[in-house]
Amino acid sequence: MASIFKLDTTGHIMLAPRLFLASTHLLQRFTCKISAAVEPAVLTDLEQAVIKPRKHPGVIRPNHIELPKQLSDTLKRIVGDHPVRKVLRDSELLNRYIKSRHPPPTTLEIENKKRLIVEEINAKMSLDRLATLSPEEAARWQRKRELEINKRLDQRTYAWKRIEYGAYEAIVYAIGRAAQEYAVMKRVLTELQLRDERFKPRSYFDFGSGIGTGMWVASELWRDSIFEYYNVDRSREMNELSELILQQGQENKQVELRNVFYRQFLPAIDTKYDLVVISHTLFEMADKQQREEILLNLWRKCEGYMVIVEEGTRRGSELVNEARRFLLHAGDEHAGQTLAPCPHDLRCPRLNDLADRTPCNFEISYVPLRLTSESSGDRKSSVYSYAILKKGIVEDASRTWPRIVRPTLVRSKHSICRLCTEGGNLQEVIFTASKHGKAAYSCARVSRWGDRLPISLGTPQIKPKKLPSEPETDSKPKSTEPTELA
Template sequence: MQFSLNCTRRHVVQRLYRFTSKIAVDVDPTVISGLEQATLKPRKHPGIVKPNHLELPQQLGDTLKRIVGDHPVKKVLQDSQMLNSYIRSRHPPPTLAEIENKKKLIVEEVNAKMSLERLATLSEEEADRWKRKRELEINKRLSQRTYAWKPIEYGAYEAIVYAVARGAQEYAVLKRVLTELAQRDEHFKPRSYFDFGSGVGTGMWVASELWKENIFEYYNVDRSREMNELSELILRDGQENKQISLRNVFYRQFLPAIETKYDLIIISHTLFEMVDKAQREEVLLNLWRKCDGYMVIAEEGTRRGCELVNDARRFLLHIKDEELQGHTFAPRFDHSHKPGSLDSPDLSLKFIKCLRAKLIGARSAGTSSNFEMTIYSLKIHDVALNPISFHIVSFFPILYTTLRLLSSETYQSDFV
C-alpha cells in the first residue's frame, strides 16, 4: 500500500512557523563565572533540583490501616481511584448566564434544521410535531453540554475511601503550605485553628505538628457527620476508647453564629461543594470576619480550581469595609495583568509529590510506584496592615506550570 503527500514547501513552512515559539534564557553572570573558573561544578549549578516528596507520619499511616478494618483492600483502592478521578474532573455549578448562553447557541443550531420558508409550508399538525421535536432536541443537547453538578454525599464507607484516596495528598499540600508560612512569618504562633470543610482532619494533622504547643482550640466544620466521626477516630489512633492528645477539639456540621476570632483559618478543597457564587462569597465573608491572622484557601490544581481560588481572592481584596481590609500574603502577582486572562500568572498551579496507596499496605492497580504528583492552587490572605513584598517572576501560563513541574518545588517557594 502506498501513500502520497501533496503539499508545497510554502505550506510546510507556514505550519512550522504557526507552532514555533522562541524562548530566551538569561543565565546569572555569577553562575557563568563560577563555571568558567571551575569553582562551581556543572552538576551542582543552581538550576539542578532534586525531586522530593512528603510522606504521612508513621502513626497516621498505621491509623489509616486500622480504620480500613474488614473492608476489602482491593475494593477500597479501586473506589479511591474512582473518587480521585471524579474530584479532579469536577466543575463548579454552572451559572444561569452560562446555561442561557449555551441554550441560545443550541436554539440557533436546531432552528437551522428548519428554514422559515419550509416551516411556512407545513400543515398545522406538522408544525406542532416539529415544535415538540424541536423542544426535545434543545433540552437533550442542553443536558449533554451542561455540567451536571451535584454535591458529594459521604457516608461511613465513603469517608474511609476519602481518607485513603485524599488523606496523603491533602496532607502533603497543607504541610508544604503551612511549613512555608511558618518559615516566612517566624513570629506567627496561632492559638486557635478553624477548618471549614475539614473532611478527615488533614489540616488539623499539619497544624498540630507545627504549632501543637501553641494552639489551644481546633474547630472543625464539615456537613458530613460521618466525616467528623472518622476524623475524631483518626485522632484517637483508630481506637474509640483512646484519649485525644490535642486540646479542645470541636466538630460541627454548620458554621457557628458566634463571632469568635481565629488566628488560622483553612478552606481546603471545599469551594466545589457550594451551590453557587453567592454561597461561596457568603461563606468567604463569614470566615474572613472570623479571621485574626491568616486565611489559607487551597483547591484542586485544575483550571476550574484555579478560577475558584482566584475568584475568592478578588472578592476578599475588593471588600469595601475598612475593618475587613487585608492583603494577599502568597502568592503575590504582577497586577499589570488582567485577572483571569489567559496571559495572567493569576492562574497558578503548584506541584508536589506525596505518598499514596502504601498507607494500607498495597499498591494501586495499574501503577508501578507508591508516589504520585499532586497539583493544587493556593492563596493565603493576611489581615495585617503592612503587606510583605516578594519578588515575582511572571511566565506565560503553560511555560509557568511546566517549570513548576520540573522543579518539583524543592527550592522554589509556594510564596513566589
C-alpha cells in the same frame, strides 16, 4: 543578469541560500534583556558562604512528603472489615472523579450554550416552515424542536452534584486522599510558617474539614500555640471519622490535641480565629453566590491568615483566584493582602488571556498510602492551587520576590525560569553567570517550581537586532542546493 529563482519539480519557487540570506538584511528579530539583582542581604550571605545557593531564603521545603507513621498506621486500622481491594478500587475512582470536577455552571453559561444550540437547530429546523404547517402539525414540530434543544443542552452542560459522604464513603476518601492532601497542606502551611515566623496562631478554624488533614498539619507546626481546633463539615460521618483518626482508630482512646470541636454548620457567633482554612471545598458549593457568602463569612472570622486550597486543575485554579479577588475587594473594613503564591494583589496573569488554558498551579511529590504488599510505594505527584491571604497588611519585605510558576529548565551554562512578577506579569528570564552574575545564576539553577527567587527584576529592554547581510564563511564548502521559500 542571471535569475536568482529556480522552479523545482513541483513548481515551487526556490532561492539559492546565499542570495536568500543576503536578502534578509531588511528583516529584524527582537531580543529581550532583563536585569536581575540579588537582594543585598542575600547576596552578602552567598558571597561570604553563610548560606549555599540551594538553601537561599526563597526555597520552599519540603518537596517530597510522606505521611507520619502514626497516621499511616491509623488509616490502615480504620479500614476495619471492609474488603481492602474494594476500598482501594473505590478510592481510585473517587480520586479520578474529584480531579475531573467542574463547578456548577452559571446561568450566563447555560444561556450562552442554549443560544448557540438554538442557532444550530434553526439551521436544521427553520422557523419559516411553521407557516406551511397546520396548527396541529406546527405544535408537534415545535415540541420536537424544543426536545432537540433540551437534549443537546443536557449533553453539553456539566451535571454538577454535591458528593454525599456516608460512613463507607468517608473511609474511601481517607484512604484515597489522605496522603495527597496532607502533602499539599504541609507544603502550604510550612510556607506560611517560614514567611511569618512571628505568627503563632492561638486558634484554628477549618471549613470543609473532611477527615482533618489541615488540622494534622497545623498541630504539627504550631502544637504549642494553638489551643482550639474548630472543624466544620456537613457530613456527620466525616466528623466522626476525623475524631476516630485523632484517637488512632481506637474509640476509647484519649485525643492528644486539646479543645477539638466538630460542627456540621457554620457557627452564628462572631468568634475570631487566627488561622482559617478552606481546603478542597469550593467545588461542593451550589453556585457563585453561595461561595461568596461563605467566603465572606470566613473572612470576617479571620484575624490573621486565611488559606484557600483546591485541585490544581484549570477549574480549581479559577475558583481559587475567584475567591482571592473577591476577598481582596471585600471592602475597607475587611482589607487584606496576598502573601502567597502571588507577589502582588493584581489579577492572575494566567487568567488575563482567555485563550490560555494553563492553570496557576504547583506540584508536590508524596508517598501514597500502602494497604497491601501489592500496593505501590513509589512516589506520586499531584498539582494544587492555593492562596494565602493576610488580614491587614503583609509585613514581609520579601513579598515582591518573583515566583517560579513552571519547572526550571537547566541547560548548559544557562537556566530558564518562568516567573510571576510583582507587576502581575509572566516573565521568562534566561539566567547566565555572565549577564546576571554568579549569585543570581546559581540561585536560579537550583530553584524549583513553586520557589521564589530573592532578586529584583528590572524592566525588560527590547531592542532590534539586525541579521547579518552576509553569511559567515568557513573552510567548509557551502551547499549549492536551492532552498524553498515558505
